[in-house]
Amino acid sequence: xxxxxxxxxxxxxxxxxxxxxxxxxxxxxxxxxxxxxxYPGEILGIVGESGSGKSVTCxxxxxxxPNPPGRIDSGSALFEETDLLQCSSRVLRKIRGHHISMxxxxxxxxxxPYMRIGPQLIEPLRIHLKTPRQEAQQxxxxxxxxxxxxxxxxxxxxFPHELSGGMRQRVMMAxxxxxxxxxxxxxxxxxxLDVTVQAQILELIRHxxxxxxxxxxxITHDLGVVAEVCDxxxxxxxxRILETGSTRDIFKSPRxxxxxxxxxxxxxxxxxxxxxxxxxxxxxxxxxxxxxxxxADRCDYRVPECSEIDGELILESSDCGTACPxxxxxEISLNEVKQGGDSSL
Amino acid sequence: MIxxxxxxxxxxxxxxxxVATLTFFxxxxxxxxxxxxxxxxxxxxxxxxxxxxxxxxxxxxxxFDYLSKLIRGxxxxxxxxxxxxxxxxxxxxxxxxxxxxxxxxxVAVGVGVxxxxxxxxxxxxxxxHLPMAFAMMGICLPTFVLxxxxxLVFSLTLGWFNASGWIYPEDRVLPAxxxxxYYAAYIARLTRGGILEMMTQDFIRTARAKxxxxxxxxxxxxxxxxxxxxxxxMGPAMAGLVTGSFVVETIFQIPGLGQYFxxxxxxxxxxxxxxTVLFYATFIVFFNLVVxxxxxxxxxxxxxxxxxxxx
Numbered sequence: 001x002x003x004x005x006x007x008x009x010x011x012x013x014x015x016x017x018x019x020x021x022x023x024x025x026x027x028x029x030x031x032x033x034x035x036x037x038x039y040p041g042e043i044l045g046i047v048g049e050s051g052s053g054k055s056v057t058c059x060x061x062x063x064x065x066p067n068p069p070g071r072i073d074s075g076s077a078l079f080e081e082t083d084l085l086q087c088s089s090r091v092l093r094k095i096r097g098h099h100i101s102m103x104x105x106x107x108x109x110x111x112x113p114y115m116r117i118g119p120q121l122i123e124p125l126r127i128h129l130k131t132p133r134q135e136a137q138q139x140x141x142x143x144x145x146x147x148x149x150x151x152x153x154x155x156x157x158x159f160p161h162e163l164s165g166g167m168r169q170r171v172m173m174a175x176x177x178x179x180x181x182x183x184x185x186x187x188x189x190x191x192x193l194d195v196t197v198q199a200q201i202l203e204l205i206r207h208x209x210x211x212x213x214x215x216x217x218x219i220t221h222d223l224g225v226v227a228e229v230c231d232x233x234x235x236x237x238x239x240r241i242l243e244t245g246s247t248r249d250i251f252k253s254p255r256x257x258x259x260x261x262x263x264x265x266x267x268x269x270x271x272x273x274x275x276x277x278x279x280x281x282x283x284x285x286x287x288x289x290x291x292x293x294x295x296a297d298r299c300d301y302r303v304p305e306c307s308e309i310d311g312e313l314i315l316e317s318s319d320c321g322t323a324c325p326x327x328x329x330x331e332i333s334l335n336e337v338k339q340g341g342d343s344s345l
Numbered sequence: 346m347i348x349x350x351x352x353x354x355x356x357x358x359x360x361x362x363x364v365a366t367l368t369f370f371x372x373x374x375x376x377x378x379x380x381x382x383x384x385x386x387x388x389x390x391x392x393x394x395x396x397x398x399x400x401x402x403x404x405x406x407x408x409f410d411y412l413s414k415l416i417r418g419x420x421x422x423x424x425x426x427x428x429x430x431x432x433x434x435x436x437x438x439x440x441x442x443x444x445x446x447x448x449x450x451x452v453a454v455g456v457g458v459x460x461x462x463x464x465x466x467x468x469x470x471x472x473x474h475l476p477m478a479f480a481m482m483g484i485c486l487p488t489f490v491l492x493x494x495x496x497l498v499f500s501l502t503l504g505w506f507n508a509s510g511w512i513y514p515e516d517r518v519l520p521a522x523x524x525x526x527y528y529a530a531y532i533a534r535l536t537r538g539g540i541l542e543m544m545t546q547d548f549i550r551t552a553r554a555k556x557x558x559x560x561x562x563x564x565x566x567x568x569x570x571x572x573x574x575x576x577x578x579m580g581p582a583m584a585g586l587v588t589g590s591f592v593v594e595t596i597f598q599i600p601g602l603g604q605y606f607x608x609x610x611x612x613x614x615x616x617x618x619x620x621t622v623l624f625y626a627t628f629i630v631f632f633n634l635v636v637x638x639x640x641x642x643x644x645x646x647x648x649x650x651x652x653x654x655x656x
Contacts, residue, residue, distance in 0.1 A: 064554060114643065
């Protein structure tokens with residue numbers, strides 16, 4: 001269970017992160033009191049449906065939330081000794097792309113269509129390490145080879161539109177890893193790719209992690225992806241963490257009604273021809289600060305007090321916990337769901 | 346690419362033919378003629394003139410005569426400036442207009458692009474509002490207001506430049522500013538819009554995630570795509586600048602092509618009108634081709650084959 005926590009101090013420690021966006025209809029509270037740790041050499045998955053605040057969480061760490069309309073209201077994110085949320089933009093720029101890299105959801109739009117692959121690929125080296133162009137070029141070729149792109153020197157002269165989607169995501173990976181960062185943030189890296197390519201990219205992430213010992217923060221809405229590569233999981237809903245634990249525990253014995261409801265609705269768990277189970281209702285409107293458990297309205301186990309008491313994440317050990325007080329008190333036991341299945345939320 | 350250029354040049358021929366035909370017949374439909382003056386000419390002189398210039402022939406004969414000369418590059422004699430051919434007049438006036446246009450273009454691109462970039466770098470802040478206020482002024486202020494204003498301030502009050510003329514190098518400054526300012530204003534607005542649009546793209550976020558500073562993001566990543574609307578605007582703008590601006594040339598007494606262009610229409614100087622219009626059209630076709638080539642170079646995803654031939 002405590003795979004890493006006993007041995008090491010966290011590489012990244014996020015405490016009580018709150019992010020909101022000013023919109024025309026009012027302030028949207030996108031991330032509410034999110035805390036988690038990431039240890040060196042682990043892959044932490046953040047799962048949640050669209051709008052659950054998982055991407056916003058990671059963008060705030062990178063300082064990529066457009067402000068306005070976005071605003072980080074409070075919180076801290078210690079990366080090594082630096083608080084990413086408090087440090088100056090100059091310091092943050094030095095960390096971005098050097099110590100923390102990011103790959104994005106859509107490789108079609110995330111590469112600059114007006115630039116050849118080469119200059120884009122070596123940009124982190126040129127910015128952070130001032131590597132001479134020739135040497136950077138050599139490194140770029142090695143980086144492309146290491147993500148499984150053949151004929152690298154040819155690719156360097158090509159434009160993004162000449163490459164396939166999977167190839168572009170590989171280029172993104174090579175670009176993110178070229179400075180050998182300690183932390184790789186992957187924002188739904190496989191969502192825009194077809195299934196066979198998805199598996200290759202995931203394999204690549206795992207392989208690179210093992211080779212370089214980098215930590216990975218993997219954002220996804222795909223429980224199958226989580227099951228495949230993550231060591232630990234954070235389940236987010238309506239801008240909060242509802243449950244956290246090792247991948248095994250989350251799948252085998254979920255400790256929050258939301259997690260177990262998610263798993264019941266996995267298509268892989270249904271017999272052929274059977275109606276798919278869904279979670280009734282909609283995620284709550286984030287326009288006003290929530291009172292009580294955000295999942296209360298859709299929960300099978302709700303009692304009146306659920307809408308009143310704030311469901312804070314109760315940690316049972318340093319990185320395993322649930323936000324459901326009823327589960328914590330042992331009032332309800334969620335029916336055990338067997339491991340297996342592979343699908344999206 | 347060579348094929349593309351050849352194709353575009355061939356396409357220009359029917360365009361120019363249509364322009365020539367329309368201009369030829371439209372000028373003839375317009376009432377009056379080149380020899381109409383306040384005092385009527387004696388009939389025998391008018392008859393002789395008509396005969397000399399071929400006006401006694403049928404309109405179609407004149408048209409085909411003109412075309413056959415045109416193919417040989419002969420734009421015919423001017424009716425107003427007797428003893429001069431249109432070719433000679435254009436050859437004499439074009440270098441002046443082109444020089445003025447080149448300076449104005451420098452002003453327009455230099456000032457416009459940097460003002461637009463500054464505005465895009467500080468959206469909705471002072472660094473945006475100041476250049477954009479100037480740009481709005483530039484678009485609203487006609488050259489016949491700006492020109493005299495500049496003369497008033499810089500030549501009459503400060504005495505830095507001559508009020509008019511085209512003799513000394515410093516004579517180029519005020520006309521170039523006057524002519525360039527309007528285009529600079531337009532370019533500034535196009536630059537700002539184009540770059541701000543680029544700034545919301547995903548690849549800009551990637552660049553930031555790589556640790557690129559704002560300046561690097563702007564110059565290396567946003568500028569190339571963001572300047573596409575500016576480049577598109579440059580085609581007609583360059584043609585307009587190089588073939589001369591009647592207003593600016595009149596204000597500053599510059600012997601450029603713009604004056605001839607407008608006066609030819611007033612004088613019913615048929616060949617002169619045709620000559621200048623065709624010349625202008627050729628420039629537009631040519632600069633648009635150049636612009637399209639630059640656009641393809643700027644945007645590699647666009648290929649020569651898929652590009653519609655915009656004229």
